Amino acid sequence: MTHSSIRLRRGAVTAVAVGALFVPVAGGVAFADRAGSVTGAAAATEPPVAPGTVRQLTPAVARQLDAAVQRVMHEANVPGVSVGLWTPDKGQYVRSFGVADKASGQKMTQDLHIRIGSETKTFTVTALLQLVDQGKAGLDDPIAKYISGVPNGDKITLRQLAEMRSGLFNYSADEGFYKALTTNPDKPFTPQELLAYSFKHPVLFAPGAKFLYCNTNLILLGLVVEKLSGDTLADYIQEYVVTPAGMHQTLFPKGAEFPEPHAQGYTDQTASGKVEDSADWNPSWGWAAGAMISTLDDLRTWAPTVATGVLPDGKPLISAATQKERLDTIKTTIPGAGYGLGIFRVQGWTGHNGSLPGYETLTIYLPEAKATLVVVLNTDINYKGAEPSTVFGEAITKIASPGNVFNLPSQPAAR
Template identity: 55%
Template sequence: MTLGFRCRAFPAVAALGLAGSLAVSACGENTSQAERAGLGVLTVSPEAGVLSSRVSEKLDRAVKGVMKETKAPGVIVGLWMDGGGYVRAFGVADKATRAPMSTGLFMKIGSETKTFTVTALLRLADQGRLGLDDPVSKYVSGVPNGDRITLRQLAGMKSGLYPYTSDPGFQKAVLADPKRSFTPRQLLAYSFGHRAVFKPGEKFQYSNTNTILLGLVVEKVGGRPLREFVRREVLVPARLRRTLFPRGTEFPRPHAQGYTRQAAGGRLTNATGWNPSWAWAAGAMISTMEDMRSWAQTLATGTLLSPATQAERMKDPYEPFPGLRYGLGMFEVRGWLGHNGSLPGYQSVVVHLPARRATLVVLTNTDTSHKGRDVGTLFANAVTRVATPENVYNLPATPSSPAPSRTRD
């Protein structure tokens, strides 16, 4: 079995680079003199103190070490815990202009979108409008084995439905025109043309097909487009004012340029304007570091859900290897609860550690792998080795096979 957590659709390849040094500024979108000079910036929220200079220096070295090794163009790192806060922007947001990375930029968050789609589903369950053990056929027609696949199995990646991103025709279509718009039904057609991979509930396979179906369920029961339901039922009550579900290729400014090697020939390509509709409910959303900081805590603690419904998220998780458990649109990695994301040009890690009341957000403007491992994972691993050595965030290296067969966040 192969496991990874991202929204890949294209063949994977490599990575890029820079670093920064310390400056202190207030939170916000204003660009400081340090940022204009291309330096990293430490920003501390009013309610938190600065982590000790010794810890901050170690974190600086750790992040810069990953940047040097992977040649990532830029990264935003935010860590908040009892001892204080560490928020930094390293490297460049635009390789052409050399504009520096900044902590207030909008970024594509890939499969972090799954946490919003599944939370929307759970909100409907809380309202008594659907049951997690309802068959998907009750809400969406034409699903193979739909009368035997439950909404719970879709949210927990146990449906057995073929991952549409593994379909050669889909891969060819996306690579031929990365700005093409796909409908959810078009995406599902690539999946439904194949036999099931396994019987519902029998195994686990991370697949965007599951979350696309859940998006359609939310639309059916919620009575409005998914993006609108998520806004009203999740973003507004969670007070996330800088997070959005785009209609197409719109991307609020300021944002970082995203770089990928998933174009034809594996050449380095600017993927900023690529259309994320191919990932829809599984990976199309956009956000900022501060919103993701807030969301990490909301997701992990279940603020928007009843205690009973929140408990369902990790009631029967799948454990692909020691230290990782996947529940309903949320995973736990050595105590860190949340999710990660990846789609062409961008990667994210958004997690909360209840035992330490710690939150970690990593946003980077490349999706290229380094020795088979996601750059986002490498940054999160380096930060937690310093800050929470007893709870080190870690996901394994992935096989060198084409990414669609290991559809990840």
């Protein structure tokens, strides 16, 4: 629920606009998904499906899913999308449609690397929670204990940063930042530069007073991880989160590197307002809030891992007690949605979405059914005010899990 993305676009709460990294300036980074109704994605009427369950993924259901995904793709003008829905006992549905590169016509395939935007938040918070388990920090410690110069830093806790209740201004909603990024998207940003865009604005509310998705929070938590671990954030996440999870195609880039094969990304969050290819943009501006890269299959691994706190080999990713705190979701302004420590619950699904210029992802897990849904696509251009990842998620779950239909309605600007 980033607000799923790091969205630059003004006014969106990305994802809930939760995954959005960039909320253009008129707003803060909203939850990266601005969801709307799914046109024509009618759920099958028989047999009835109870909440917490997924329909048998028969060939007939697969055809319904094919039609729904292709309908959204056509209506939202999405170049390429890959979808995976996996269950332990109802089968699986894995498909790719469209193109990864509009210039060459390269097909979208399931092995392509994708920038995952605000899904990075789940990795950064996992790193923090591991260090909390080690006794190196407490969730109720003030951020001022670790980072100086933060407005209200003596009152804002690490917990409030992770649950999006700090009251800090979202740096990606700053006009100057938006201009700097879109004018020169190859520019590397430091965490300190990002924080400066935020800290020149007054705080928006008292710590803990309300929920407001904000990328600034994650930049601060990334710095805390570095201070406590003695590692760079990228190295720590790679060694202690990504590698133990067996995610061999996932990385936290240290620059603009983008492993092959990858999809090109198409965005209208540009200086000209025209659609451009953002594949080579430097993601440092998202850093701990949205810089990471992964694949459909690796995100399949991550969905149950982050939702349960247990690695694929059965060992704990974080302690059971800390995982319970992570999933203690606070009610948000979004109907049916709660946000925990860097993770959301929406209509029974647990996970996160991601959006940054050119790319969107959705990685969610339905615990009762042990079902995983991953959607990756190569555009972040909204459709009827909704983020396309949310529109796909809604269309798919209306058919596959009608008792748990994923939806993140758009929210007012997070200004």
